[in-house]
Amino acid sequence: MNVQKVIQTINKQTENGISEVYLVACGGSLVDMYPSKYFLDSEARKIVGGLYTANEFVHALPKRLNKDSVVIVCSHGGNTPESVEAAKTAKEQGAHTIGLTHNREAALLKYSDHSFIYEWGEESDVKNNPMAIIMELTVEILNTTEGYAAYEAFQSGLNKIGGIINSGKLLVAERAQAFADKYKNEDLFYILSSGASYGHAYGFAICSLMEMQWLNASSIHSGEYFHGPFEVTDKETPFILLMNEGRTRALDERARIFLNQYAGKVEIVDAKELGINTIADEVVEFFNPVLFYSILCVYRETLAEVRNHPLETRRYMGKVAY
Amino acid sequence: MNVQKVIQTINKQTENGISEVYLVACGGSLVDMYPSKYFLDSEARKIVGGLYTANEFVHALPKRLNKDSVVIVCSHGGNTPESVEAAKTAKEQGAHTIGLTHNREAALLKYSDHSFIYEWGEESDVKNNPMAIIMELTVEILNTTEGYAAYEAFQSGLNKIGGIINSGKLLVAERAQAFADKYKNEDLFYILSSGASYGHAYGFAICSLMEMQWLNASSIHSGEYFHGPFEVTDKETPFILLMNEGRTRALDERARIFLNQYAGKVEIVDAKELGINTIADEVVEFFNPVLFYSILCVYRETLAEVRNHPLETRRYMGKVAY
Numbered sequence: 001m002n003v004q005k006v007i008q009t010i011n012k013q014t015e016n017g018i019s020e021v022y023l024v025a026c027g028g029s030l031v032d033m034y035p036s037k038y039f040l041d042s043e044a045r046k047i048v049g050g051l052y053t054a055n056e057f058v059h060a061l062p063k064r065l066n067k068d069s070v071v072i073v074c075s076h077g078g079n080t081p082e083s084v085e086a087a088k089t090a091k092e093q094g095a096h097t098i099g100l101t102h103n104r105e106a107a108l109l110k111y112s113d114h115s116f117i118y119e120w121g122e123e124s125d126v127k128n129n130p131m132a133i134i135m136e137l138t139v140e141i142l143n144t145t146e147g148y149a150a151y152e153a154f155q156s157g158l159n160k161i162g163g164i165i166n167s168g169k170l171l172v173a174e175r176a177q178a179f180a181d182k183y184k185n186e187d188l189f190y191i192l193s194s195g196a197s198y199g200h201a202y203g204f205a206i207c208s209l210m211e212m213q214w215l216n217a218s219s220i221h222s223g224e225y226f227h228g229p230f231e232v233t234d235k236e237t238p239f240i241l242l243m244n245e246g247r248t249r250a251l252d253e254r255a256r257i258f259l260n261q262y263a264g265k266v267e268i269v270d271a272k273e274l275g276i277n278t279i280a281d282e283v284v285e286f287f288n289p290v291l292f293y294s295i296l297c298v299y300r301e302t303l304a305e306v307r308n309h310p311l312e313t314r315r316y317m318g319k320v321a322y
Numbered sequence: 323m324n325v326q327k328v329i330q331t332i333n334k335q336t337e338n339g340i341s342e343v344y345l346v347a348c349g350g351s352l353v354d355m356y357p358s359k360y361f362l363d364s365e366a367r368k369i370v371g372g373l374y375t376a377n378e379f380v381h382a383l384p385k386r387l388n389k390d391s392v393v394i395v396c397s398h399g400g401n402t403p404e405s406v407e408a409a410k411t412a413k414e415q416g417a418h419t420i421g422l423t424h425n426r427e428a429a430l431l432k433y434s435d436h437s438f439i440y441e442w443g444e445e446s447d448v449k450n451n452p453m454a455i456i457m458e459l460t461v462e463i464l465n466t467t468e469g470y471a472a473y474e475a476f477q478s479g480l481n482k483i484g485g486i487i488n489s490g491k492l493l494v495a496e497r498a499q500a501f502a503d504k505y506k507n508e509d510l511f512y513i514l515s516s517g518a519s520y521g522h523a524y525g526f527a528i529c530s531l532m533e534m535q536w537l538n539a540s541s542i543h544s545g546e547y548f549h550g551p552f553e554v555t556d557k558e559t560p561f562i563l564l565m566n567e568g569r570t571r572a573l574d575e576r577a578r579i580f581l582n583q584y585a586g587k588v589e590i591v592d593a594k595e596l597g598i599n600t601i602a603d604e605v606v607e608f609f610n611p612v613l614f615y616s617i618l619c620v621y622r623e624t625l626a627e628v629r630n631h632p633l634e635t636r637r638y639m640g641k642v643a644y
Contacts, residue, residue, distance in 0.1 A: 027549025041372060045386050048370050050363060055545040060517060060569045060607075064367050082545070188510065188538055195382060205540075211550035216510055216559075218527075218540030223377040223404070227349025228533035230638055237538075247382045258644050285382075316552055322580050 003133070006114045007140040010070060010096045017145045020069040021138060022050040022095075024057045024086045028207045029074040029100075032131040034199020035289045036072075036138040046146050049138075054082035058089050067094040072137060074099075074130050076120070078106020087111035098137065100130050126162050126290055135286065153280040160279055161287050165294040168274040176299045179267050180306040183238055186265075187216055190229070192241045192255050193292070194222040195248030200289040200296070204240070208300040212311045222251040226258070235264030242292050243270040245277060246285025269295055325455070328436045329462040332392060332418045339467045342391040343460060344372040344417075346379045346408045350529045351396040351422075354453040356521020357611045358394075358460040368468050371460075376404035380411050389416040394459060396421075396452050398442070400428020409433035420459065422452050448484050448612055457608065475602040482601055483609050487616045490596040498621045501589050502628040505560055508587075509538055512551070514563045514577050515614070516544040517570030519593075522611045522618070526562070530622040534633045544573040548580070557586030564614050565592040567599060568607025591617055 011018050021040060023033035030053055040049030050062060054073070065071070071090035075083040078101035087097050088111045099112025102120045109115050119128040126132055136158065142148045183189075189209055193201035201219035209217035220229045222241070233239075239259055243252040249272070259266045271288045274295065279287050304311045316322065333340050343362060345355035352375055362371030372384060376395070387393070393412035397405040400423035409419050410433045421434025424442045431437050441450040448454055458480065464470045505511075511531055515523035523541035531539035542551045544563070555561075561581055565574040571594070581588045593610045596617065601609050626633045638644065 027546060030546070030549075041384055042382055043385055053543055053545040053549075055573050056516060056543070056570060059572055060364050062363055063365055080549075194378060206542075206546065206550035211553045214553055216538070216540075216554055218538075220528075221375055221378070223375040224349060224352070224528065226639075226644055227352075227375075227402075228528035228639075230644070231533045231536055231636060232538060233638070248378060250381055251377050254644070258638075262638065262642075314553060316555070316584065317548075317550075320584075322548055322552070322576070 003136045003140050006098065007137065007144050010114070011144050013096065014068040016068060018047065018068055018070050018141050019066070020048045020050065020064060021141055022052065022057070022062070022065065022069060022071040022090070023134065024052045024054050024071060025074040025083055026054050026080055028203060029076055029083070029130065031199050031203030031207065032074060033072070033134055034202070035131065035196040035286055036134050038196040038199075039135065039138055039286050040142070043148065044142055044146070047142055054080065054086040057086045058082060061089060061093070065090065065093050065095055069095040070098060070141065071095045072098045072100070072134060073108060073112070074101070074134065075106065075108050076102050078103035078108045084108050084111065100133060126165060126294060127158055131290055131293065132158060150280070150282040153283045154286070157279040157283050157287050161290050164275050164278065165291055168291060168295050169298055171274060172269070172295055172298055176302040179299060180302040183265065184303070184306045186238050188237065189215065189217045190237065190239045191217065191219045192222050192225060192239060192252070193219070193244065194251040195244050195246060195288065196286050197242050197244050197289045197292055200292045201242055203293070204296050208296060211314070211317065212300065213304065213307065213309055222248070222255040225255050230258065233259070233262045237263065238265040238267070239263050240267045240269065243268060243272065244285060244288040245272040246288065248285065323436060323438050325458045325462050328420065329459065329466050332436070333466050335418065336390040338390060340369065340390055340392050340463050341388070342370045342372065342386060343463055344374065344379070344384070344387065344391060344393040344412070345456065346374045346376050346393060347396040347405055348376050348402055350525060351398055351405070351452065353521050353525030353529065354396060355394070355456055356524070357453065357518040357608055358456050360518040360521075361457065361460055361608050362464070365470065366464055366468070369464055376402065376408040379408045380404060383411060383415070387412065387415050387417055391417040392420060392463065393417045394420045394422070394456060395430060395434070396423070396456065397428065397430050398424050400425035400430045406430050406433065422455060448487060448616060449480055453612055453615065454480060472602070472604040475605045476608070479601040479605050479609050483612050486597050486600065487613055490613060490617050491620055493596060494591070494617055494620055498624040501621060502624040505587065506625070506628045508560050510559065511537065511539045512559065512561045513539065513541045514544050514547060514561060514574070515541070515566065516573040517566050517568060517610065518608050519564050519566050519611045519614055522614045523564055525615070526618050530618060533636070533639065534622065535626065535629065535631055544570070544577040547577050552580065555581070555584045559585065560587040560589070561585050562589045562591065565590060565594065566607060566610040567594040568610065570607065
């Protein structure tokens with residue numbers, strides 16, 4: 001499917017242009033929507049963005065949802081019951097649905113007016129992964145309805161991020177190995193970030209560490225860290241800080257200074273050092289999470305190997321009833 | 323100050339009526355704003371709600387912010403630099419600011435067009451605490467600008483919640499003691515909830531446990547639990563589940579069933595059992611967090627006593643430079 005064509009088609013079908021974008025999913029797919037929510041909250045003057053874990057969307061449906069709303073639902077396997085139900089509910093309310101999945105036979109497709117069967121895996125281009133497609137859809141909606149001054153800069157960023165990731169992965173390979181060797185016996189990690197990347201701090205905690213490694217983990221917003229969470233900081237507790245380039249870097253910098261003084265186990269992943277600055281200043285912040293996801297995949301793979309706990313191992317997910 | 327009068331005054335000063343409500347604070351004060359954000363996301367058809375940790379608001383100011391926006395800023399001590407800066411920034415953009423604080427000499431008041439010096443402490447009526455005042459302001463804005471069908475039911479709920487809390491506290495006193503005795507040696511807790519109460523799951527984690535007890539903690543949305551986090555569940559890891567009454571109860575129920583089967587250390591705080599149902603169905607869900615905050619204060623006080631770690635003890639906050 002073509003992003004521009006889909007958005008133009010939907011926009012023509014609305015009465016007064018698209019007025020809301022609801023981003024609805026669960027777990028890792030919801031994480032991939034966070035940058036788009038942050039983008040809309042930051043850049044939109046009229047369009048309203050909403051981010052919902054699917055079951056909350058279904059049970060506490062926003063009254064704002066209407067025939068001019070777009071509901072984007074993403075489910076990797078395409079059959080997550082809450083996500084399928086969310087798309088069904090959205091359609092029942094007359095909203096326009098866009099479904100994203102990696103599965104051509106997905107139940108989600110039954111309730112998707114438009115759909116994207118995305119690429120996945122080591123060999124795929126991040127441009128064709130759900131996080132980038134959802135961002136592209138969101139940027140397209142903003143540009144179509146109210147205009148977006150940095151539209152060209154964003155498109156250019158999309159074409160650059162894959163190359164930045166490839167260089168970045170080589171750059172962190174040794175560090176990821178050192179990280180895994182050093183922290184293989186830890187059972188808790190805090191992940192800090194801000195801005196567009198906060199969702200990926202959350203994602204690394206809940207998907208990569210809790211789900212895939214059965215390790216305790218929690219995300220902390222770099223700005224919130226100083227208003228409670230920092231009291232657990234000591235020389236023994238491990239922190240991973242994802243440093244953004246862009247407007248919220250100041251928040252991450254402040255956390256780094258504090259961690260360097262009071263923590264003893266700190267791993268820093270710095271988007272600036274990894275070369276993200278070839279992307280234009282006015283849009284670079286939105287690409288931090290795309291870079292972080294791929295870089296953190298190197299970290300989690302190395303950690304999984306050293307811990308001898310394959311990333312695919314589950315005890316409940318898809319194995320027991322819930 | 324009078325909530326109705328403040329909102330009427332602001333609304334008259336706008337060009338087309340209030341169009342946005344930004345809720346901006348840090349840590350515990352931000353937690354107290356979450357129910358209002360949830361309320362707006364759920365109930366509003368036109369008004370747009372935004373929830374920001376103050377430093378992110380300052381550094382990544384939303385383009386939507388305008389002369390018809392209301393920015394509510396809350397700071398208990400009233401001098402949190404990021405929160406003061408947020409109010410200043412909002413005023414510079416021409417927005418209307420409402421400041422809430424417990425300190426009559428607060429720097430925040432310099433940048434607050436309207437202000438509420440709220441009550442605090444064991445003896446105060448929850449109606450006069452910041453969470454309830456912010457909800458009242460938000461409900462008043464919705465009712466003034468686009469109407470809110472359950473306005474009377476909400477006001478009636480405000481008058482009932484204090485009594486429900488008083489009975490609830492007596493009901494949990496023994497359980498809180500048993501909880502503290504049983505879990506006094508744990509060093510990690512997960513707090514689950516959904517809907518309007520998710521913010522207070524986060525708040526209990528970051529303020530009550532991390533800040534006040536130097537214990538590791540993390541909040542998990544009951545809906546998200548099944549999409550990653552539940553893989554850490556075992557007989558040894560403690561979970562606290564805050565069960566809402568209202569539309570998202572189904573999400574909490576599902577978590578309870580799973581926890582009862584696979585976890586070994588589960589504490590349930592159930593708003594329904596604590597008697598919240600005397601509040602009308604159409605608004606009861608918004609009062610869950612008001613109840614949970616007060617009930618969890620009993621838990622944290624008991625835990626602090628048993629652990630011999632007073633709630634006021636800090637090692638960094640207000641003690642070192644950051």
